[in-house]
Amino acid sequence: MTYDDFLAGDPLIITAALTGGVHGKEANPNLPETPAEIGRAAAAAEDAGAAVVHLHARRPNGERSFATERFQEIDDAVRRHADDVIVQHSTGGTGAPAEKRHLPLRTDPAPEMASLDMGPLNRYDHLTSENTRGMVDALHAEMVERGIKPELEVFNDGHLNEVHGLLERRELADPVYATLIFGGGTLTPPRPRNLRNAVDNLPEGALFNTLGFGRHQLPFATMGILFGGHVRVGLEDNVYYRQGELAESNAQLVERVVRVAEELGREVASPSQARDILGL
Amino acid sequence: MTCPFLDYRDSAGDRTFDTARAYCTAAERFVQPMRADVCNDRYDLDHASDCEIFLAHEDELDEAEIGSEVPTEGPDA
Ligand code: SF4
Numbered sequence: 223m224t225y226d227d228f229l230a231g232d233p234l235i236i237t238a239a240l241t242g243g244v245h246g247k248e249a250n251p252n253l254p255e256t257p258a259e260i261g262r263a264a265a266a267a268e269d270a271g272a273a274v275v276h277l278h279a280r281r282p283n284g285e286r287s288f289a290t291e292r293f294q295e296i297d298d299a300v301r302r303h304a305d306d307v308i309v310q311h312s313t314g315g316t317g318a319p320a321e322k323r324h325l326p327l328r329t330d331p332a333p334e335m336a337s338l339d340m341g342p343l344n345r346y347d348h349l350t351s352e353n354t355r356g357m358v359d360a361l362h363a364e365m366v367e368r369g370i371k372p373e374l375e376v377f378n379d380g381h382l383n384e385v386h387g388l389l390e391r392r393e394l395a396d397p398v399y400a401t402l403i404f405g406g407g408t409l410t411p412p413r414p415r416n417l418r419n420a421v422d423n424l425p426e427g428a429l430f431n432t433l434g435f436g437r438h439q440l441p442f443a444t445m446g447i448l449f450g451g452h453v454r455v456g457l458e459d460n461v462y463y464r465q466g467e468l469a470e471s472n473a474q475l476v477e478r479v480v481r482v483a484e485e486l487g488r489e490v491a492s493p494s495q496a497r498d499i500l501g502l
Numbered sequence: 503m504t505c506p507f508l509d510y511r512d513s514a515g516d517r518t519f520d521t522a523r524a525y526c527t528a529a530e531r532f533v534q535p536m537r538a539d540v541c542n543d544r545y546d547l548d549h550a551s552d553c554e555i556f557l558a559h560e561d562e563l564d565e566a567e568i569g570s571e572v573p574t575e576g577p578d579a
Contacts, residue, residue, distance in 0.1 A: 243535060243536055244534055244535070244536045245534050245535065246534070247519060247523075248523065248532035248533070248534065249534070280535065283510070283522060283523050283524070284521070284523055284535045285524065285535045285538045285539065286536060286538075286539060317536075317539055317540070317545050317546070317552075318539075318545050319545055319546070322545070346537065346552075346553070346554060347554040348552045348553065349540070349547075
């Protein structure tokens with residue numbers, strides 16, 4: 223995807239990452255944690271313009287859950303509240319054993335999409351989310367079996383090599399869809415030239431989604447829109463609306479990026495248009 | 503065994519929650535949910551090697567506290 227895609231006016235897919243699994247209400251009390259809260263947040267994000275919701279599951283006290291049953295409760299709540307939004311489950315899980323990472327793929331129906339972390343990522347001072355090639359391949363195999371579209375999460379430029387390696391090892395349905403992630407730590411440094419470089423290193427024909435953590439969320443979303451990519455926003459990645467002001471909701475962050483897209487003349491994709499673009 | 507600095511609280515300072523959440527008495531703040539898995543020694547995680555806050559405060563514990571255990575919500579939910 224390129225600036226030409228922007229000029230051609232290809233619709234923009236907005237993903238709302240509603241809850242995450244790292245921080246919770248201790249960081250922003252408006253972050254949804256329970257299935258009912260996540261269901262309502264999904265509906266509000268869809269109304270605001272999101273075509274996809276990226277979901278993690280939590281215990282009642284906000285701690286991480288990988289249980290299929292908990293994802294099922296969340297999906298049921300999302301489908302009760304939202305109209306047609308695409309459900310994308312996370313398969314991430316720093317410190318969790320491989321078998322737990324498969325559980326979010328086993329809801330009924332299966333999620334239309336699921337994340338696939340492309341390689342290692344440091345957390346805190348002593349943890350690494352390993353995401354070995356063996357684990358990536360095993361998760362991908364189950365996604366294929368269950369008809370789930372992978373969203374390849376590229377935390378840094380080395381993971382671009384991993385995307386090419388995955389394509390050599392396994393067959394991926396077209397189009398390949400990769401989220402390019404920018405921020406501190408193990409992530410690609412959040413500099414505009416690094417987004418340009420990452421896009422240039424994607425496989426031919428791949429679509430990209432743009433994710434900037436924290437205060438980089440809005441600038442990177444804007445650049446992603448201009449470079450013909452898609453965008454992810456939400457409280458999982460950024461709990462602030464602006465410096466010192468907590469976001470009121472996921473929908474508030476979606477509404478803002480919709481306004482930017484509209485000002486830049488880029489149509490926002492409905493869930494049905496997003497399904498066509500992503501080949502779901 | 504869970505971290506001896508771990509407590510579950512529904513309020514601290516000006517923060518209140520409907521459900522008691524993981525609170526670190528060493529850092530004196532609520533714990534991020536992902537780190538709470540370390541506090542609870544879930545999966546293969548171990549607070550004694552995986553938490554930099556524990557390592558920085560370990561010398562504040564007496565022997566009895568090192569052996570203590572905090573009740574949690576079970577293996578997974
Ligand atoms: S593991 Fe670390 S964060 Fe958790 S209670 Fe112990 S010292 Fe605090």
